[in-house]
Amino acid sequence: MNGEAHLAIEVTGLHKRYGDLEAVTGVDLSVATGEVVAFLGPNGAGKTTTVEILEGLRTRTSGDVRVLGVDPAEATADWRERIGVVLQGAKHEGDFTAAEIVTMWSAYYRSPRPTPEVLDLVGLGEAAGTRTRRLSGGQQQRLAVALALVGDPALVFLDEPTTGFDPAARREAWQTIDGLRSLGVTVLLTTHYMDEADHLADRIAVISRGRIVADGTAPELAAQVAMPSRISWDAAELSPVALSDRLRDLLRAQAAPSQAAAGTAAAERQTGQQAARPALATHDVGAAVRELLAAADAAGARLDSLAVQPPTLEDSYLALTDSDAVAQDADAAPPAADGRRGRTDGRKRRSSRQ
Amino acid sequence: MTRLRQLRSEARFSLLGFRRSPAATFFTLVLPLVFLVIFTSIFGNSMVGPPGSEVRVATMYVPGILALALISATFMNQAIFVVVKRENGLLKAMRATPLPPWVYVGGSVGSSLVLTALMTVLVVGLGRLVYGVEIQTGAVPSLLITLALGTAAFSALGLAVTCVCPSEQAAPAITNMCVLPVYFVSDVFIILEDTPSWMSLVGDIFPIKHLAHALGHTFDPFADGLPMPAGNWLVIAAWGTFGALVAVRWFRWTPRN
Numbered sequence: 302m303n304g305e306a307h308l309a310i311e312v313t314g315l316h317k318r319y320g321d322l323e324a325v326t327g328v329d330l331s332v333a334t335g336e337v338v339a340f341l342g343p344n345g346a347g348k349t350t351t352v353e354i355l356e357g358l359r360t361r362t363s364g365d366v367r368v369l370g371v372d373p374a375e376a377t378a379d380w381r382e383r384i385g386v387v388l389q390g391a392k393h394e395g396d397f398t399a400a401e402i403v404t405m406w407s408a409y410y411r412s413p414r415p416t417p418e419v420l421d422l423v424g425l426g427e428a429a430g431t432r433t434r435r436l437s438g439g440q441q442q443r444l445a446v447a448l449a450l451v452g453d454p455a456l457v458f459l460d461e462p463t464t465g466f467d468p469a470a471r472r473e474a475w476q477t478i479d480g481l482r483s484l485g486v487t488v489l490l491t492t493h494y495m496d497e498a499d500h501l502a503d504r505i506a507v508i509s510r511g512r513i514v515a516d517g518t519a520p521e522l523a524a525q526v527a528m529p530s531r532i533s534w535d536a537a538e539l540s541p542v543a544l545s546d547r548l549r550d551l552l553r554a555q556a557a558p559s560q561a562a563a564g565t566a567a568a569e570r571q572t573g574q575q576a577a578r579p580a581l582a583t584h585d586v587g588a589a590v591r592e593l594l595a596a597a598d599a600a601g602a603r604l605d606s607l608a609v610q611p612p613t614l615e616d617s618y619l620a621l622t623d624s625d626a627v628a629q630d631a632d633a634a635p636p637a638a639d640g641r642r643g644r645t646d647g648r649k650r651r652s653s654r655q
Numbered sequence: 656m657t658r659l660r661q662l663r664s665e666a667r668f669s670l671l672g673f674r675r676s677p678a679a680t681f682f683t684l685v686l687p688l689v690f691l692v693i694f695t696s697i698f699g700n701s702m703v704g705p706p707g708s709e710v711r712v713a714t715m716y717v718p719g720i721l722a723l724a725l726i727s728a729t730f731m732n733q734a735i736f737v738v739v740k741r742e743n744g745l746l747k748a749m750r751a752t753p754l755p756p757w758v759y760v761g762g763s764v765g766s767s768l769v770l771t772a773l774m775t776v777l778v779v780g781l782g783r784l785v786y787g788v789e790i791q792t793g794a795v796p797s798l799l800i801t802l803a804l805g806t807a808a809f810s811a812l813g814l815a816v817t818c819v820c821p822s823e824q825a826a827p828a829i830t831n832m833c834v835l836p837v838y839f840v841s842d843v844f845i846i847l848e849d850t851p852s853w854m855s856l857v858g859d860i861f862p863i864k865h866l867a868h869a870l871g872h873t874f875d876p877f878a879d880g881l882p883m884p885a886g887n888w889l890v891i892a893a894w895g896t897f898g899a900l901v902a903v904r905w906f907r908w909t910p911r912n
Binding site: 356357358378379381382384386388389390391392393394396397401405406408409410411448452 | 657660661664665668671672675676743744745747748749750751752753754755
């Protein structure tokens with residue numbers, strides 16, 4: 302039980318192999334007590350596998366894992382009293398009311414929270430008597446969180462709490478997860494949305510192809526990859542042909558990551574924009590703008606459409622995961638539209654090898 | 656104490672799920688009674704059999720229908736509800752809680768036992784009030800043993816069959832495929848007398864005929880429950896053990912789809 306006071310989760314050198322497929326290839330991760338950490342990565346990166354190992358639902362191939370001071374491979378009922386789990390895609394009996402389901406699950410714990418209290422915690426007090434098939438997507442996710450909280454856990458795992466949600470339902474789920482912080486619960490959540498990780502978590506661990514590629518706060522991640530800013534304008538005002546060689550090099554530099562990310566929706570959008578709206582990628586914004594304005598002067602163009610955009614978190618995330626995810630993401634999927642299908646396939650592949 | 660409370664809670668919610676499912680309610684509670692009425696209407700309820708040991712026709716149908724109800728309450732319901740829970744990710748989610756798996760299974764079997772008891776009262780009551788079929792007092796212990804053994808064995812077989820059900824849509828089809836043909840050679844729908852020997856042999860292999868006969872023993876006005884149907888019990892227990900072994904070996908908690 303050493304170190305439990307400080308670290309709720311401690312993982313070193315975690316590996317998981319399914320036959321020839323190496324799903325997790327050396328994950329190191331630590332989560333302090335009371336911390337909210339996001340485990341961020343594209344579909345098939347190994348998020349769910351890792352989290353299910355931490356939950357004691359999957360065995361590992363090698364590595365050291367301590368969750369609340371215990372190896373989850375030797376999980377006891379006592380240990381399970383202290384963790385709460387929200388699995389991806391669990392669907393509760395549609396004929397039961399929210400209160401009935403919470404009451405049913407509360408019997409699984411030694412000293413559960415009373416049902417009305419749990420429902421209020423997640424903002425479902427008013428829907429207590431509603432059959433779950435009539436709950437909205439956001440409300441159903443709140444119910445799932447309620448079930449994770451009913452045993453009064455010290456640590457909660459949330460696996461992709463908002464995948465496939467519309468913006469309103471996402472907002473709702475975020476509020477509930479934010480509420481966990483005030484309960485003093487340690488939270489590890491997985492997501493493939495950068496904005497979600499940024500909004501909810503104290504710290505973000507980025508996983509790609511089975512290993513952690515970055516770990517830190519959102520600004521730290523941005524600093525780590527040091528993405529360039531983007532300078533863009535309408536090609537109608539100034540054709541890229543009129544640029545100096547040096548600026549044209551920056552144009553080409555901009556094109557490179559898009560090719561790397563080919564196949565993703567974001568990349569397609571970028572490529573599409575490039576024709577009508579050329580963009581320069583640079584760390585020295587001042588110099589590039591001066592040179593661009595000089596080129597515009599020389600061509601007699603106005604450049605009303607000029608825009609300078611600092612790197613976004615999304616850019617950092619794509620840079621972190623794309624650099625080595627190109628091959629693996631060949632079958633993947635714009636996160637929003639196809640993400641769920643990609644995930645189901647992944648789960649099927651895994652469970653068939655159990 | 657905690658386990659007892661948990662068993663009660665599981666059984667209670669399992670019954671609640673049953674009550675809220677129109678299909679389960681119809682097939683388990685209503686259909687057997689409808690069959691009993693239909694069969695006795697078609698075949699009448701006259702006295703049949705060799706002179707001196709005549710019985711009413713319904714004496715032969717009541718135990719068959721009781722077997723049908725028991726199998727529906729145990730085998731069918733276990734299999735279908737477990738597969739639904741499994742495919743919706745609920746069994747997996749349950750594994751992440753402190754609830755011991757045997758408590759879940761125990762609660763679920765407990766709910767089947769309650770349904771079986773309820774159906775026994777209904778079928779036997781209808782048989783007695785409307786068709787004049789009596790339970791022999793001396794046969795009550797034998798009846799209780801048969802019901803308990805039958806519930807355990809057919810619940811185990813229900814859990815075993817979940818191992819071959821790939822989806823919740825497949826579960827009702829596969830479970831019906833297992834029992835429907837066997838009913839016809841097991842003296843449930845049709846009482847086979849001058850049957851081809853292969854049909855009677857098929858019926859002997861599977862446990863349904865043995866359940867029907869062990870129950871039928873209870874209503875035999877010339878036996879008064881003795882000797883107890885030990886041979887039938889043995890076959891039922893053997894199938895139950897087989898089901899339990901299959902379930903222990905191949906039961907899965909995670910969805911297939």
